[in-house]
Amino acid sequence: MFEKTLKKLFGGLELTWPRLIIAALAAAVFTAAMAIIPTLHYTSFIAITATFEVWILFGILIIMNSRSNKDAALKCFVFFLISQPLIYLLQVPFSPQGWQLFGYYPYWFIWTVLCLPMGFIGYYMKKDKWWGLLILLPMLVLTAYSLSTYLSKLLFAFPRYVLIVLFCAAALLVYPVAIFNSKKLRAAGLAISAALLVAVCVLCFLNPPVYSTDVLGDSEEHPFDESYSVSLGDSRYGDVSIQYYPEIEAYMVHADFRKAGTTTLTLVSPDGEDTVFDLHIEEDTYRLTKK
DSSP states (O other): OHHHHHHHHTTOSOOOHHHHHHHHHHHHHHHHHHHHOGGGTTSGGGGGGTOSHHHHHHHHHHHHTOSSHHHHHHHHHHHHHHHHHHHHHHHGGGOTTGGGGGGGHHHHHHHHHHHHHHHHHHGGGGGOSHHHHHHHHHHHHHHHHHHHHHHHHHHHSTTTTHHHHHHHHHHHHHHHHHHOOOHHHHHHHHHHHHHHHHHHHHHHHHSOOOEEEEEEEOOSSSOOOTTSEEEESSGGGEEEEEEEETTTTEEEEEEEEOSOEEEEEEEEOTTOOEEEEEEEEOSSOEEEEEO
């Protein structure tokens, strides 16, 4: 049953031009919504706005349900030509950047143009030959790269990003099975995907993410120097220390964060006076508020 569903999805759909255009519009609306809604930031749902893995799936589905090389190339091109600029257009009224958002579009336009040769060549995956696996390989590698990105984020901010991590892992295993009929090609594709999965997991767990930043500077409101001590309320969130930067002639509280969440930061003077801050940590930002 599962295999039949995969085969239907990867090659058994009637992808007419009206359906393709509707799909492009729907993808654009969904992606823009994910970017606009603040509560979805730092979650799996933001992935579609920033990285390739979901768009790779869309591209493969278009290719596998096309009727020829030319059909695959044109449909991939048109799908991305409609969806990508529309994503930015829909965000304009809600973003402080306004029309300046389109400054990011040239990068994606290059990939849109590349959809023509990629769609044309990608259609050869349907021939069930060994070169089809070579064509699929870059897509597996890009998906594995996304997996490494989001697995690292997951380790920093568990359970956030668990959905996109599972999506990437599943995609790596599903593509060879869904695209090829040959048992040898499937086995080879699964072996490659398994190797990529293992490599990503080993690298991410051996090199856990660390967000390094300076969270507090010596000032009239909060003066301190090397005679002070500083600590986090919960050491699981990382390490903090007081460092002197000669280039700016100032002391800073430097932090190496290893986990997202909320804790406290306490600055202690030589005479034992405490200054306590509430500290909220995200993967690439923080918020520090004096209690």
